[in-house]
Amino acid sequence: MHALLIEDDALVASGIVAGLRLHGITVDHVANAARAKAALDAHHFDIAVLDLGLPDEDGMALLSRLRRSGQSIPVLILTARDAVEDRVAGLQEGADDYLLKPFDLTELVARLQALLRRAAGRSTNLVQHGSLCFNPATQQVTLKGAAVELSRRELALLQALLNNPKRVLTPEQVKDSLYGFDESVESNALNVHIHHLRRKLGPGIVETIRGVGYRLGDPEP
C-alpha cells in the first residue's frame, strides 16, 4: 500500500510516517496543499491521509478541488476539529473516512486497510486468491494453508496486484506502490521482486503483458 500523508505539522507527520512504515505501508509526506496536488498528479497512490489545517489552503478546499478534477483516490481526513458539522462537511466534500486527533496508530492502519478493501470491492479483510490467502492487517500470507515468508517489498507488490485484479499495472504504477517517491530504485529491482514472488508463490502469480506491464495471474486451485 502506498499512502500520501498531507500534514503540516512536522512532528505529527514524522510520527505517522514512522508508524505506518512499521505496519508495512509505504508513505510519502507533503506539508502543504500545493505539493499534495503535485504529488497526486505525478504519482500513483493507493490512499491519502489529509489533515485539514494546511498553511496554504484549507484541507477541505483541496479535497473538493481534487474531487472536481476527477481524482477518486480514497481519502481519510485526520483532524483536531471535532465539531459534528466539520465531520459531516468533510464526508460530504468527498472524504471516505474521518479520524480525530489524537488517534491510535492501529486504528489508523485498520481504517486505511478497510478503505482500500472497499475501494477494491471486497467486504472481508482476508484476500483469497485461489489457494493463496493474504491478511493485510497482519501482513501474513499463506499458500495452501502453509505460511509463506515475504519481504516488505514483496508484500507490497503482492498487495498492489491483489488490490487491482484483472487490471494491467504499468511498471511505473507498480513501482509507485512499492517505493516512496524520494527513494532511489535500481532499474532491475522490480524484476528481482517479481522473480522472488514467483519463486515463493508459484510462477502463475504474476502475468507479464509484454510491452504494457503486469497483471495478477489466474488463481491456482
Add this chain to the structure above:
Amino acid sequence: MTLRLRLMAIIGLSFTLLWAVTSVWMYVHVRSEFRDALDERLAASARMVAGLVAQLPETTATKSASPFSVLDVVAKDGVACEVRQANGGVIARTFDSPKGLGATSAGYSTRTINGQQWRSYTFEQNGKRVTTADRVERRLALLRNIVLSTAVPFLVAMVGSLIVLWFGIRKGLAPLESIRQALADRKPDATTPLRATRVPGEIRPLVHTINSLLDRTRGAIERERRFTGDAAHELRTPLTAVKTHIQVARLAEGEEKQRSLESAEVGVQRLQHTLEQLLVLARVEGPFNFGSEDLADGMEIARMALDGIVTEQRQRVHVAYQEHDRKVAVPRTLAVTTVRNLLDNALRYSPQNTPVKLDVSGSATAMAFSVLDEGPGMSAKDQGTAMARFWRHGSGQGSGLGLSIVDAIVKRFGGELELANRPSGGFKAELRLPVAGQDD
C-alpha cells in the same frame, strides 16, 4: 403594567376628566339660561294679562267671569296667575294658583306657599297688580328632563369612545406585539436578524437596535466557537505527536525507538508551552487579582525575561538600559511575560545570525521596552491580525498566543503596544507599561 393599559389609563382618564368638566360647565350654563327663559315667560305672561285686563270695560272688571277667560290663556301654559286691586282685593285667579300668591311687591320673588315653592313675577299697571307664578318643582323636573335627554347620548358616546380607544391602542401596538411574538418564538440560539419590513417608523430604530445586538451576539458566539476550535487544534496537535511517537517507540527498536522518544518529548514541551500560555491568558483576562504580587523595575524585568530564553538565542539579544528608579506598575511575572514574548517573536522571525535589540527607557509615567529585530518585518495585513489568538505567521512553531497575551496584559494594566516596520528594515515592537508612584 402593560403599555396598553398605561396608554388606556392615561388617555381614558384625561378624556373622562375633560368631558366631565365640560359637562358640568354646560349644565351650569344651561340651568341659568333655562331659569332666565322661564322668568322671561312669567314676565311676558304677566304683562299680557295686565294688557288684557286694562282693555276690559270697568264694569265687568269686578265680575269674576270675564277675567277668568283672560287668565285661561296663561293657565293653559301651566302658569298660575292672580289679578288684584291696588288695595289688595283679588279680582281673579287661575284655578290652580294658591291663595296669597299676589301678596307680594312688584318684581321677581321665590316663596313657599302651602308647602310648595313658587317662583313669581308681579307687575303693576293702572292700579291693578298681576302676579304670575311657576312651581319651582315643575321647573326642576323640566330641567331634569332636558339634562337627561342630553346626558344619555353623551354617556353612550363617551363609553363608545373608550371602547374605540381600547381597540385603537391595541391596533396601534400591533407591530410591537408582532415583534414580541417573533422574539418569543425564536430558538434560544437563533441569531438571525428580525425582519424590519412593515414596521412603523417609530419602531424601526428598536428593531435595528435589537438586530445590531443580535449581530454582536452572533459575532461573540462565532469568536468563542472559533477560539474553542483553535484551542482544541492547538492542544490536540502536539498531543497527537506525543501519542503517535510513543506508539511508534513501542513498535520500533534501536535508533528509531530513540528518535521517536525524543520526538515525543519535543511534543510534550510544545504542549506544555501552549498550556502555560493559555493559562496566563486565562489569568490575565479572568477576574483574578494580582494585587499582592511584587513589582519590579525595568532592569529586573529585562533580566528575568532574558533568563526565560534558551542560551544560544539569548546571545543574540543586546540590551540597552537607561537608568530609572521607578518600578513598573504591572505584577512582575506578567511584565516579564510581555517582554519575553516580544523577544521570543523577534528571535523566532528574524534570521539566526542577526542581533535583536532590547531598549529599556523610563519616563515619569511609563517604562518603555522596545524590541528591534532585523528580520523581514510584518505586512500591514498581518499587523491587523497579529493580536488574534492562535494566529501565527506562516507555519511558525509558536503557540500563536504570545502577542494575544501581551495585548491582554497591556489592556488590563493600561499600557500601550505599538507594532511597526522599521524604516531601516526589520521590525520594532514598542511596549509601554505604566510606572508606579514614587512612594511604592
